[in-house]
Amino acid sequence: MALHDLSVDIAPGKFTAIMGPSGSGKSTLMHCLAGLDSTTRGDVYIGSTQVNKLSDSGLTKLRRDKIGFIFQQFNLLPTLTAAENITLPLAIAGRKPDREWYEKIVKILGLEDRLTHKPAELSGGQQQRVACARAFLSRPDVIFADEPTGNLDSRSGAEVLGFLRNSVREFGQTIVMVTHDPNAASHADRVLFLADGKIVDDMDQPTGTQIHDRIRGLDSQVRDGDN
Numbered sequence: 001m002a003l004h005d006l007s008v009d010i011a012p013g014k015f016t017a018i019m020g021p022s023g024s025g026k027s028t029l030m031h032c033l034a035g036l037d038s039t040t041r042g043d044v045y046i047g048s049t050q051v052n053k054l055s056d057s058g059l060t061k062l063r064r065d066k067i068g069f070i071f072q073q074f075n076l077l078p079t080l081t082a083a084e085n086i087t088l089p090l091a092i093a094g095r096k097p098d099r100e101w102y103e104k105i106v107k108i109l110g111l112e113d114r115l116t117h118k119p120a121e122l123s124g125g126q127q128q129r130v131a132c133a134r135a136f137l138s139r140p141d142v143i144f145a146d147e148p149t150g151n152l153d154s155r156s157g158a159e160v161l162g163f164l165r166n167s168v169r170e171f172g173q174t175i176v177m178v179t180h181d182p183n184a185a186s187h188a189d190r191v192l193f194l195a196d197g198k199i200v201d202d203m204d205q206p207t208g209t210q211i212h213d214r215i216r217g218l219d220s221q222v223r224d225g226d227n
Contacts, residue, residue, distance in 0.1 A: 003197045004197050006029070012142075014190060017188035027146065030178045033144070035051045070135050070145040074119070078120060087134075088134065111126070111133060124152050125152055149181065185211050188205075201214060
């Protein structure tokens with residue numbers, strides 16, 4: 001879905017969720033914000049860095065140094081242990097992790113006794129917690145989470161969302177999350193609603209019920225438009 005007539009500021013130190021019907025452009029928006037997709041018009045900034053003007057090498061450096069990613073599919077390397085997966089991006093960059101920060105993140109995520117395990121030896125929830133630790137280890141300016149609870153059961157999903165929520169409160173982390181789940185979005189400070197490539201609503205600290213009702217209304221509009 002192409003984005004158009006869209007302008008948005010993502011507040012630092014806040015948890016922002018992006019929602020919308022299938023094909024609304026929510027994943028496209030996140031990919032443009034993260035420099036994963038290029039824009040044909042308009043500008044994208046992360047801090048003072050103009051993302052859409054960066055070269056391929058500049059984008060690689062930006063994503064390595066300033067952005068963390070959490071994906072629905074975990075994206076862990078099966079031959080590496082949990083510890084090796086967590087530190088892999090820094091190892092590729094030739095950097096050593098801050099040991100104190102590493103130990104703190106691992107403890108918060110309850111991974112101390114899972115660090116020597118490979119992904120196949122971990123549950124889905126544990127794998128996603130490893131992915132969270134990997135995203136947070138470099139202390140990025142912003143973390144983009146694409147359906148982070150999509151492959152998890154309700155308990156594991158709640159644990160991951162609780163960690164993301166607490167990281168905003170305790171560390172001032174900036175998080176942008178795409179989700180189709182009203183309950184997941186209710187953990188956010190702000191929820192943006194997209195339809196047909198445009199932002200059609202912007203809610204501060206809505207409840208899961210309010211989000212569900214708004215999404216249901218957007219779905220109805222989309223169906224009516226198709227008829």
